[in-house]
Structures are given as C-alpha cells and as structure tokens.
Amino acid sequence: MAIGYEDIVKAPKALLHDHLDGGLRPATIVELAAAVDHPLPSNDPDELGRWFVAAANSGSLERYLETFAHTVAVMQTADALRRVAAECAWDLAVDGVVYAEVRFAPEQHLDRGLTLDEVVEAVLAGFAEGTGRAADAGRSIRIGTLLTAMRHAARSQEIAELSVRHRDRGVVGFDIAGAEAGFPPTRHLDAFEYLQRENFHFTIHAGEAFGLPSIWQAIQWCGADRLGHGVRIVDDITAGDKPVLGRLAAYVRDKRIPLELCPSSNVQTGAASSIAEHPIGLLRDLRFRVTVNTDNRLMSGTSMSREMALLVEAFGYGWAELQWFTVNAMKSAFIPFDERLAIIDEVIKPAYAKLRS
Ligand SMILES: O=c1[nH]cnc2c1ncn2[C@@H]1O[C@H](CO)[C@@H](O)[C@H]1O
Ligand SMILES: [Zn+2]
Secondary structure (H helix, E strand, O other): OOOOHHHHHHOOEEEEEEEHHHOOOHHHHHHHHHHHOOOOOOOOHHHHHHHHHHHHOOOOHHHHHHOHHHHHHOOOOHHHHHHHHHHHHHHHHHOOEEEEEEEEOHHHHOOOOOOHHHHHHHHHHHHHHHHHHHHHOOOOOEEEEEEEEEOOOOOHHHHHHHHHHOHHHOEEEEEEEOOOOOOOHHHHHHHHHHHHHOOOOEEEEEOOOOOHHHHHHHHHHOOOOEEEEOHHHHHHEEOOOOOEEOHHHHHHHHOOOOEEEOHHHHHHHOOOOOOOOOOHHHHHHOOOOEEEOOEOHHHHOOOHHHHHHHHHHHHOOOHHHHHHHHHHHHHOOOOOHHHHHHHHHHHHHHHHHHHHO
C-alpha cells in the first residue's frame, strides 16, 4: 500500500541538515524587508516563494547561494533573528519533525551592529520560543543549533570558540558552508583541531559541488563526525551487479560516518540529475549511514515530509525505510547518547510500529 502524504507528516522525523537562513517563510521576508527598505525581486509572498525556487534551480552551487543575499539581509536584528528562529521551530514541528539540528552563520548577521554572541543568543531565544509554543500545541520538537563558519572567509576559529562558549545553551555542533570548489576544509584546520581538543562535534559540507578530495580532507585531515551532503562518495564506488567500494567509500561505510543527504537541493545545484537518479538509492542499498534532509526549505520549496514523499515516489520506499532513515539521523545527532536513545525508543519506534500495523 502506497504511503499517503498526510501519514508522512504524522510520522516523527529527524532532520540534521537545515539552514536557518534557507528556511524563512516568504511572507516573513516581505515584512522584514519592508522594515529595513531591502528591495526584493517581488513583494508578493507567493511570487517571492516561486522566485527563490526558480533562482536556486541554477545547476550551480555558486548561483544557488546568491539567493541567500535576500534572506541574510533581513536577518540583521535581534528581533528579526528571534522571529525567524521561532517560526522555523514551529514550521518544523507542524511538519512532524521531532528532532532538528538547524544551522546558520553568525558572521553573516553583523551588518547592523550585533555582536556574534548577541546573534547566537537571539536565535537560541527564538528556538526556545518556537519549541515552547509548539509544545503547548501538543507538537513536541527538540532543536539543536549548529554554528556555521563561511569557508571563503577567515573567521572559523572565532566561530568555533563561539560554538563552544554556547555549548550548554543549545549549540550542539559546528559546520563550514559556502562555495566548495577552491575552499578546501583544510583551510580551517586550526578550528577543527581546537574543536577536537574541546570534545565538541562538527560536520563539514563536503562532496556536494566538489568530489572525493573534499570528502577525504573533511574526514582524514579535519576529523568530521558527519558529512554535509557527502553525496559524491559515489565517485569512489564502481557500480554493477556487485558494486565495488574504493578505500575512501569503504572507510566511510565501515566507520558508519553519517551522510546528510539533501535530495532536492542536490538536483537544484546539479549534484544529482533527478530524484530518481539520486545516489541515495545506491547508498541506501549499500547500507551507508544515510539520512534525509531538507538543506534549504525556502530555496527548494520543500519540507522534511516532502523530501520523504519524493523518495517514496521515486524508490518505492515504505515505512521500514522511512523509519531506518529517521533512526539513522537520530543515532547521528550531536546531542548526548541517552537523549538520542530516548527519542528513538519512546517517540520514533512506537510511532512507526503504529503506522506499519
Ligand atoms: O548546500 C549548501 N552548500 C553550501 N553552503 C550552503 C548550502 N546551503 C546553504 N549554504 C550556505 O550556508 C550559509 C549559512 O546557513 C548560507 O548563508 C549559505 O551561504
Ligand atoms: Zn547545506
């Protein structure tokens, strides 16, 4: 029996890779832009939403990233950051996400005089507000924050220290993002070594617009716990009746390194030619630690439920696979082990057992 969309929304989902500045509601952008006189491609929310998806549909990561100029521009005050974070928490909860790690780059939100710490505090306050409101409405969601450093810039050490400073207030990890080609992860080696000494967690955007060398550096030089995308690991797999894994692919699978795959985003940036041809099918069959993610809900016009539904449609997945993706994500989360286990045993497994029966 095919799985209905409404049931996918009801199923508890875990999301590890979602950008705060890639998930604003179009109507919120219109309101916030008016307040700061930021010109938008359209002031009609529906039209603006379509503009983002079309503009991000560029086949290139660099052009895809240009669309963030409009979201970052309206996220420059504590009030705006708090509002965007609160709405993010609510929107994810309504979509049935029970655990999410949401990331953003504090260094991009300093244009109107906020300090890095003030930026983080505003976002954490927004998540607390949104999760509180969701809980009151009977929709429990836990959100962990990841702080991102931009890979073309030179503030990663500072952002790494900022992450550690806020580790007991909801920041659970660190990341680097931005254009990948020309900006290898080893540029930020000091930051990663610092985080390892602090026993902190980090993921690295790698293997999206650039291939194996980026993934290899992220893992073997920088010590990444997870791979943001990592989809190009398929370049190290020789397909066939019995696929053959190269040394790096074998290492990633053997060590159970989580892949934060983002199907729709990859199709837009040209990392995959369609959902049906997305390497997630092969990687799941080979039992890599695959997780499903949204990346940027605004730019992809998507949600966690929609990404799951697209996979159900393209690959014929059922509840067993959706549960597997969800448990994989929860196992790979940056919160403490006992808290991950509680969500798996008390929330995810009972709900899927009910859906499957
Ligand atoms: O898929 C992606 N690959 C690389 N960088 C990205 C992606 N999505 C968003 N960002 C970048 O991360 C910043 C902080 O959230 C965004 O402003 C955007 O520039
Ligand atoms: Zn991303």
